[in-house]
Amino acid sequence: MKMSIREAINLTLHEEMARDSRVIVMGEDVASGQGGVYGITAGLPEKFGVARVIDTPITESAIVGAAGGAALTGLRPVAELMFVDFLGVCLDQLLNQIAKFRYMFGGQARTPVVIRTMIGAGEGTGPQHSQILYPMLAAIPGIKVVAPSNAADAKGLLAEAIRQDDPVVFCEHKALYMTECDVPEGDYVIPFGRARTVVEGSDITLCGLSRMAVLAAEAAAQLAADGISAEVIDPRTLSPLDEQGILDSVAKTGRLVVVDESNPLCSMASEIAAAVAEFGFDYLDAPIQRVTAPHTPVPATPCLEKEYVPSVSDIVEAAKKALDY
Amino acid sequence: MYRNQEAIAVGACLDMTSDDYIASTHRGHGHCIAKGCELEGMMLELACKEDGLCNGKGGSMHIADMSKGMLGANAIVGGGPPIAAGAALTAKTLGTGGVSMAFIGDGASDQGTVAEALNLAVVLELPMIFMYENNFYAEFTRNPKPEGRIAERAGSFGMPSVVVDGSDFFAVHRACREAIERGRSGGGPTAIEAVSARYYGHFEGDPQAYRDEAELREQREAGDPLPRFLADERASVLDAARVADIDAEIFAELDRTVELALAAADPTPDKLYTDVYVSYEGRAMQ
Ligand SMILES: Cc1ncc(C[n+]2csc(CCOP(=O)(O)OP(=O)(O)O)c2C)c(N)n1
């Protein structure tokens, strides 16, 4: 069935709450109003009651921490951190508490908590509401990080996130909510750590994360018009990362462009480039190209924000550079 | 955006100078004007233009003017109070006699950062005012706390706290004058809960379906601070003609600055790389 990412997430929350009574949803405005600004949790309170769809005060430390504590003791909370930027408010609960439980307690504890959060620029909302930050999260052992780029992946990965037993941060790019695709009906679960081949090709690999997978596919279409066959790979989960899937593609194409909307230092683009340089050196016919945002905060003004976010033409240019090497 | 809460910012900032500080919120436009930010720079920033107060990089939720002691609107709910505490520490350490005020929504009042700032202000005896704006809503969620609970909570940290009618300019001003004097004379922090009603929805086009229509209508009318101000005998120096003149003057200035802002230049692309600690522009990294 054709649906948007927004609808797929809403549907999956409905399905998982119906399937398992231990699943609860909590966060700011998840029950009130229209299910948040984007209506992601719309209909849940009517269906499952406000005891399981819980409006919280504006207290991110308590939201994330309590979701972790509830997960530690038998519930399977899906907590909403409205924007990933608010990680700044609640980082201790995630970094020093939730992420550590399983290991630090010698394997006795599991923490099946999902933290859904919005990422990304494109809405002109400025430095404190537009960041990506997933590289920071992926750098923390003890947290899994997921960033779907289409509705089918959103459904399958969210179902897996809720059903598996470890903490997951589920990153939803706000500029992708309305993008539609066919979504399998019924039970649909995607295991973590498997990249998806978005477009098959043989001349160059474009590896795009989150929204950048969509832009990479557009770049591939433009390159095709020039007779270049680009393969587009979406890792889908950043931790665990499907290094093998990316390497397999590079083995075939010999060239790699990694596209990441985050800042370049210590980014996922750097991580993927390092992995391919280390394990796929023999495959490479050209230097790996990283296309990222610049090393600056996200400016509010739309004209600079447009410069900030990697564009299709940036990707095409990087691909041509690798091909012309 | 700030409609019907104007008496709070005006009453709060009237006795402050540019050497006093405020830390604002996401609902900051009124605070900016009351603290003396030039309308022109503000409008240009709202329109994200090159010559805006923050060169268009901050936009609506981050308007700041250091020269006026306006330490920034803030898109992080609860982000301001610790910053304001730091500014109060500067005033105290340097002995400037300045005070610092944090504006805090009813929703923000729950944030841990606010509790930590309250405690710090008491422990360090800071010249600080916690100016709560209780409009009973946080986005689409009604604040379940009864009126006065916020002031009570702040008071429990060990500082004087009062509840005032946020639509009554004179009441707000009296409370703030006392708090500012207390701060300037070394008497430490004060908390003020100003009660008002949010006029518009949380975002442009929010139909506010979650609010009772009759109640909202009633609150909109009763909450307008201007008729109440004008009806007060202390405002009697202003006759109707003078009020009309002031209105005309303000509307003309608003029209002028809005027009100017809309026509102003966008920042040039190279501005993306200015005001960073390390510029990677043109380097391999970039
Ligand atoms: C840390 C953080 N959490 C959540 C939000 C999203 N948010 C923006 S405004 C708002 C409501 C704030 O309510 P209140 O403090 O009462 O201020 P009001 O809007 O009523 O002036 C929320 C939850 C945010 N910007 N920052």
Ligand SMILES: [Mg+2]
């Ligand atoms: Mg409020």
